[in-house]
Amino acid sequence: MAIVEARNISKIYDGKVAHLAINQLSFEVEQGEFLAIMGPSGSGKTTLLNMLSTIDEPTSGTLTIDGVDPQQFTAKQAALFRRERLGFVFQDFNLLPALTVEENMVLPLTLANYPVDEMKGRLDQLLYDLHLEDVRKKQPTELSGGQAQRTAIGRALIHQPKLLLADEPTGNLDSKSSKDVLELLSGVNKERQTTIIMVTHDPIAASYCDRVLFIKDGEYFNEIYKEDLRQTFFQRILNVLSLLGGNVNDLSTVRLS
Numbered sequence: 001m002a003i004v005e006a007r008n009i010s011k012i013y014d015g016k017v018a019h020l021a022i023n024q025l026s027f028e029v030e031q032g033e034f035l036a037i038m039g040p041s042g043s044g045k046t047t048l049l050n051m052l053s054t055i056d057e058p059t060s061g062t063l064t065i066d067g068v069d070p071q072q073f074t075a076k077q078a079a080l081f082r083r084e085r086l087g088f089v090f091q092d093f094n095l096l097p098a099l100t101v102e103e104n105m106v107l108p109l110t111l112a113n114y115p116v117d118e119m120k121g122r123l124d125q126l127l128y129d130l131h132l133e134d135v136r137k138k139q140p141t142e143l144s145g146g147q148a149q150r151t152a153i154g155r156a157l158i159h160q161p162k163l164l165l166a167d168e169p170t171g172n173l174d175s176k177s178s179k180d181v182l183e184l185l186s187g188v189n190k191e192r193q194t195t196i197i198m199v200t201h202d203p204i205a206a207s208y209c210d211r212v213l214f215i216k217d218g219e220y221f222n223e224i225y226k227e228d229l230r231q232t233f234f235q236r237i238l239n240v241l242s243l244l245g246g247n248v249n250d251l252s253t254v255r256l257s
């Protein structure tokens, strides 16, 4: 069953000169899938993620997320939908500096007034799954990049969202921490059946996914599915990226290992 259905969605930014950022894009994301979205700088990835996040809406076309059309929501309903059904992970972690690891992670449940026992149970499980038990009382400034991103992933998962949206989650991490985070996301996807959509410039990160959707100039360009080994998938991703072109700087974060 599809958790995301986009039918001919377009997004035009109004301004002195109107800009067509997404042009007649259609795609589906299956429940339980781990999808990467790739494309050159300016191809519309952030615009698309903003629409999937329900913080922006298509100018035309229909976008259904978990069976509902967010365009029908009031601002309050949209906020509730995001809080209950979506999780977000960003490149720069976005942790609250005054709170500890465990306080950051449990924050979405605190805000939703969950019972204390339920909060504690979910927190302990996630601290264990994310290998953060030793740093649970630390503050974000005392963490490595990998620990900070794992904390952010914990915060994004604690309310058990159906869809996790990740924007360059490994963009600020070294290769070892990136690998840890990608293996964790892959594990979350397989074990919890959480659907994940990840925007990335990094073909290594994309090779952890089941499918990569490539967009160019706001339009569908190609998509490939992982069929075999991750290393082979990585090679096929590089092949499509070379066809896709774009600015060489777009690949500045690529690590060839």
Ligand SMILES: Nc1ncnc2c1ncn2[C@@H]1O[C@H](COP(=O)(O)OP(=O)(O)OP(=O)(O)O)[C@@H](O)[C@H]1O
Pocket: 013, 014, 015, 019, 020, 021, 039, 040, 041, 042, 043, 044, 045, 046, 047, 048
């Ligand atoms: N608020 C806005 N107003 C007008 N144009 C915008 C706005 N936001 C983005 N754009 C334009 O829409 C196009 C798509 O931008 P978007 O940020 O979605 O691309 P991207 O693929 O995420 O790029 P990058 O990889 O560099 O982050 C770009 O040409 C950009 O200049």
